[in-house]
Amino acid sequence: MAFTKKVTLKSSDGELFIIDRAVALQSRTIQYVLEDTNPVDAIIPVPAVDARTLSKVLEYCKKHLIDLNTDFEDYSKWDKDFVDAEVWMLYDLIMAADYLHIPPLIDLICDKIASMFKGQTPDKIREIFNIDNDFSKEEEEDFKKKSGWAFK
């Protein structure tokens, strides 16, 4: 069967991305669509992801295409720089990676966010990630009494 070599993705805000099929196939969601419907020269809409996030995701997919000239060390450095981003960007990226189903990208961002929780206080975590505190003063005191040692 002849496969089209290029695939066109359309972001939620209408921007078109013409990419190699191999790059797109790293997304299991896109892979599923391509295998199922085998569209020829069609535009695949990606309604959950905006252009800014999609271009970043595709940058990751292009880099991670199996490249024999790139060894593991290179990837880990590149990956580290890739996720050295603002919190809102990480949010958008992980939602996109989840939606497009790209497991190594999900892993990468989850690791990054997890590392941001380490060694922080609950207050700091709420501040960085914009989370409301719905505990009462008494409940907070109780936490400090029970596992206050972990907060240091």
Add this chain to the structure above:
Amino acid sequence: MDDFGSKLMRVTQSENVFEVEEILTNILSRLPVKSLLVCKSVCKYWQGLICSPSFIHLHLIQSQENPSYVFCPSYVFWDNNAHWVIKTDGETTQSFPVYDGFYFRDMICSFNGLICCTTPRKSGSCIIRRSPRRGMDIIIYNPATRKVLSLPPTPKTHYAPKLGVSFGPTIDGYEIFQFFLIREEQLYECMVYSSITGSWEFIGTVAHAPFNSFNHVCIDGIVYWFSRSRIDGRLVGHILTVDREEKFSIIRIPEEETLYPLLVNLEGCLCLVAENGLDQNRFDIWALQNSKESVWVKKWSDYMPSFKIEQLQYIVVRKNEILFGSWKQYLFYNMGTRTWREFNWEYGRENGFSFPLAYTESLLSCKY
């Protein structure tokens, strides 16, 4: 275009990434227990997720990918009153303070992030190292959450009871077996503590007992101890085993005169590490193939540098690495490369440490 377009319409437009349970679970399951105790007090949603049994199980499975070793001091540090357990992966070392007032004489078993320890029963007088048995208490300790559970006391005996822990791959409770010698009859009485009922129960007498509490292994809820018996005036070694229905049986070992084999769990299979009959500087690993028929297969054999197997005090398996320990030395054996390396642990040369156990931290409650 509508055909495949509709497949992509499952749009999860959430305001907050952390409201997507799957993503939050994925992130949190990567964290050590200490960080999770902090995350638990971020908000109620996070607290509910971290305390859920499914999360605790998932976290344990993740944590099992990175096992380490734990040691505890085998004497009391009177000077600074610091009683701790030390965790090390051979590279980095971390110490956990022990709950106030507890002193662990021995660590019996490490399972699912919990450590079963014994401590001399408090009798008003001070605790003396290896004091005459005045009764002992059994403690379940989670070093990562610093939680301790004292099991209900059992009868005092002249001889130290032998212990063993039964636990499964799922987190639906554990059992602790305890054997007491009835001297007149040369029989052993067996008591079992169930974490589900929270109490001890006598289950009857058995003709054989574990040789000691340390040389035992639990695989899928079945416990195996090394045991020795005098049969027709001859001292023989064998395996005492108890299944999930609390039925005891005996498994013969390849060479019955082997009195110092060490039991290990290699990839879910009971194995014996024993001296090679012909060459003292060689060790053999025998794998149990059929427990009913006592069929063993020699799985491995290699040279041992530095010491003879009879000097071995313990063996701990962590992935494909085996830690061989004598009182003098710790050596790692890599099964993948068949190479040895010395464990240059900062405390390694002091003799005041217990046998190590393989350990993976978890959030499990001591009463799970």
